[in-house]
Amino acid sequence: MILDLHLHSELSDDSRAPVEAYLKVLQRKRAERPLDGIVLTEHRQFDPARDYRALEDRYGFLILNAAEVETDYGHVLVYGVNPDILARFDFSDVRLSAQALVTDVARLGGIALPCHPGRATVGLCDHYARKPPLEGVVAVEALNGGSKKGEDARVEELVQRFGYKAYGGSDSHLVSFVGVCATEFDAPIRSMDDLVAQLRDGRYRPVDFRAR
Amino acid sequence: MPERLRFDDVEEGDELSARSFFLSKDQVRAYARAGGQWSPRFTDDEGARREGLPGMITPGNMSMGLLASFLEAWAGPGTLRRLGTTFRGLVLPDRTIRLCAAVTQKEDASRSVELDVWLESEEAERLVIGTATVALA
Amino acid sequence: MPLALDPAIIGREFDRTVEGPVTADELVAFARALGETRPEYTEAGPALVAHPTYCVRFRGGRFYPEELLKLIDVRSGFDAGKDIQLGAPVRPGDTIEVRSTVHEVYEKTGRTGSMVFVVIRYTLSNQRGEMLAIVDNRFMHR
Numbered sequence: 001m002i003l004d005l006h007l008h009s010e011l012s013d014d015s016r017a018p019v020e021a022y023l024k025v026l027q028r029k030r031a032e033r034p035l036d037g038i039v040l041t042e043h044r045q046f047d048p049a050r051d052y053r054a055l056e057d058r059y060g061f062l063i064l065n066a067a068e069v070e071t072d073y074g075h076v077l078v079y080g081v082n083p084d085i086l087a088r089f090d091f092s093d094v095r096l097s098a099q100a101l102v103t104d105v106a107r108l109g110g111i112a113l114p115c116h117p118g119r120a121t122v123g124l125c126d127h128y129a130r131k132p133p134l135e136g137v138v139a140v141e142a143l144n145g146g147s148k149k150g151e152d153a154r155v156e157e158l159v160q161r162f163g164y165k166a167y168g169g170s171d172s173h174l175v176s177f178v179g180v181c182a183t184e185f186d187a188p189i190r191s192m193d194d195l196v197a198q199l200r201d202g203r204y205r206p207v208d209f210r211a212r
Numbered sequence: 213m214p215e216r217l218r219f220d221d222v223e224e225g226d227e228l229s230a231r232s233f234f235l236s237k238d239q240v241r242a243y244a245r246a247g248g249q250w251s252p253r254f255t256d257d258e259g260a261r262r263e264g265l266p267g268m269i270t271p272g273n274m275s276m277g278l279l280a281s282f283l284e285a286w287a288g289p290g291t292l293r294r295l296g297t298t299f300r301g302l303v304l305p306d307r308t309i310r311l312c313a314a315v316t317q318k319e320d321a322s323r324s325v326e327l328d329v330w331l332e333s334e335e336a337e338r339l340v341i342g343t344a345t346v347a348l349a
Numbered sequence: 350m351p352l353a354l355d356p357a358i359i360g361r362e363f364d365r366t367v368e369g370p371v372t373a374d375e376l377v378a379f380a381r382a383l384g385e386t387r388p389e390y391t392e393a394g395p396a397l398v399a400h401p402t403y404c405v406r407f408r409g410g411r412f413y414p415e416e417l418l419k420l421i422d423v424r425s426g427f428d429a430g431k432d433i434q435l436g437a438p439v440r441p442g443d444t445i446e447v448r449s450t451v452h453e454v455y456e457k458t459g460r461t462g463s464m465v466f467v468v469i470r471y472t473l474s475n476q477r478g479e480m481l482a483i484v485d486n487r488f489m490h491r
Contacts (some may be wrong), residue, residue, distance in 0.1 A: 013466075015299050016342065074321070075458070094456050122459060173341060242382040245378075273402065274383070276405060276433075277383040277405075278384070280401050289387055289390070292401045294432070297430050299429055304394070
């Protein structure tokens with residue numbers, strides 16, 4: 001099962017991608033980017049009312065909702081957002097406590113994973129250079145489709161040193177780049193509960209479709 | 213009357229042939245003057261460095277203008293209806309840049325198409341990204 | 350709302366300025382600086398019109414309203430992007446009325462650190478009242 005775990009629709013302030021247009025690209029590029037679905041990680045927001053089931057039925061892809069939030073250790077993707085998590089954290093706050101986020105999201109049934117850790121200022125690598133490491137991090141984004149040269153390479157050392165699992169995502173803000181990086185799971189995923197369980201305990205790896 | 217690309221001749225997923233060219237400092241200065249942006253960051257390396265920049269940079273407006281021209285070279289003059297861009301990285305002059313676009317949606321009612329557009333460096337780093345609406349014949 | 354701003358600032362017109370008249374020489378110089386060779390944009394005459402992005406050079410008489418100028422050093426700003434919707438083409442002799450409003454203010458973090466974004470909407474029309482362009486300009490301040 002291959003999912004793009006990190007992308008933004010037009011709901012994110014700097015993206016211009018309608019969700020349906022993403023699915024059309026995945027349909028057209030199935031041979032080069034054989035994805036089964038996408039996880040929308042909108043910037044600093046989560047709307048529990050968003051429902052993409054009609055698009056799922058029409059195009060045959062799994063569409064899940066998550067969020068990308070901003071913390072004192074850089075950006076973090078939050079999967080399994082529920083009312084308890086929304087009550088605990090204000091996603092519009094650009095100075096969330098990363099440790100509180102990782103710990104409490106897990107306690108409340110979700111999972112919070114640092115993204116683009118090699119990116120300057122908003123990635124974990126820069127913060128670990130001068131602050132204690134976070135407790136409870138399960139995985140980091142080892143492949144990000146929006147990374148500049150060298151940013152993803154910094155993550156290898158992080159993964160080795162702390163034993164983190166690795167995942168991938170396109171970080172797409174444009175329709176054309178959906179699925180260029182993704183995550184391959186050994187087990188099937190049919191819901192956000194499945195995804196959270198697999199991210200926490202399952203087997204998966206980042207996959208790179210950029211060369212194709 | 214200049215040719216306008218026909219709506220029926222375009223498919224979702226069509227990729228425009230990328231345009232690569234050398235963007236010179238002289239051209240950037242000419243734009244800065246004509247575009248009312250004559251300031252050190254766009255005209256003078258030393259002046260730009262005093263502002264904390266690595267050297268003179270290309271105005272975002274100019275990147276937009278180049279993308280607009282690129283789209284109209286494909287679709288025909290006067291076809292651009294909307295262009296939205298995000299400036300993600302500094303476009304440094306005296307380097308080769310590449311303009312790219314792909315058709316993402318066709319709108320039958322208005323006979324217009326939506327495109328992804330982007331400007332990338334020689335290292336394929338996307339420095340300017342955006343979308344556009346172009347009205348076809 | 351970041352920067353302790355009154356939300357009432359959003360959508361309120363803070364400047365209205367008339368610029369021009371635009372000259373053929375200005376339009377041609379602009380288009381040529383972009384490498385344009387099309388006669389519609391580069392040859393003076395009755396058919397000459399402005400390059401479609403010519404509208405982005407108009408930013409009214411004031412950069413920001415007074416309330417924002419007290420909180421932000423405009424010299425610290427960078428252009429973060431813009432969206433233009435195009436209407437009638439600009440022609441030589443046109444005068445251009447530019448109406449400026451604060452469209453949005455928000456905060457985010459990126460490679461260069463914490464930033465405040467101010468989106469100014471410029472609505473441009475000519476002397477005949479025709480809409481020329483609506484430009485949403487995002488400025489980034491660190």
